Amino acid sequence: MFKVNISAGNLSKIWIRLINVSSLASLGILFGIVPQILPQSHRFSFEYNAYAGNYTQQEISNYARAGLQIERLRRRTYQEIKKQTNQRPPNIVCNRPETIQQLSPNIRNIANNYCQETTNIIRNNNLTIRRFNELKRSYDGGGEFHRQVQQMLLRLQ
Secondary structure (H helix, E strand, C coil): CEEECCCCCCHHHHHHHHHHCCCCCCCCCHHHCCCEECCCCCCEEECCCCCCCCCCHHHHHHHHHHHHHHHHHHHHHHHHHHHHHCCCCCCEECCCHHHHHCCCHHHHHHHHHHHHHHHHHHHHCCCCHHHHHHHHHHHHCCHHHHHHHHHHHHHHC
16 A cells, blocks of 8 residues: 655654655555555555566666655655644545545645645656556565665665
8 A cells, every 4th residue: 555654753764764665655646546644654655556577777767766756745745734733644645535635624735735746746757656656566575676776866865
């Protein structure tokens, strides 16, 4: 299940998770793959269970860039919601309208913008939601793809 969890943890822990686990996060209002903002942890997971077979060097780069951009967006969104509510953000699951509809209007706008921006980030990095999630499954599986993405993340940072 594809989740982007936001919490107010130590910034260095967030950064480490970005590099190790959370480097490539959430996307996608379309195709049923969408981000969630959950305050309990910093980890990412996906709802779409596809597997990537092969990948190109360009896909590695696109995937790493998208993940970094989404992580930055996730942090800004968390801070914006926290600032307005003075508490941890509620669970926001972009492909589950009830989690957004039950929010106050100002927070609902922030959540809708977050969901749309994650989709745009994926597209702007020349990936489809489906392909991003396939690559995420490969990344989560460790191995060569994971190693190459980690190297790319270090270069991008």
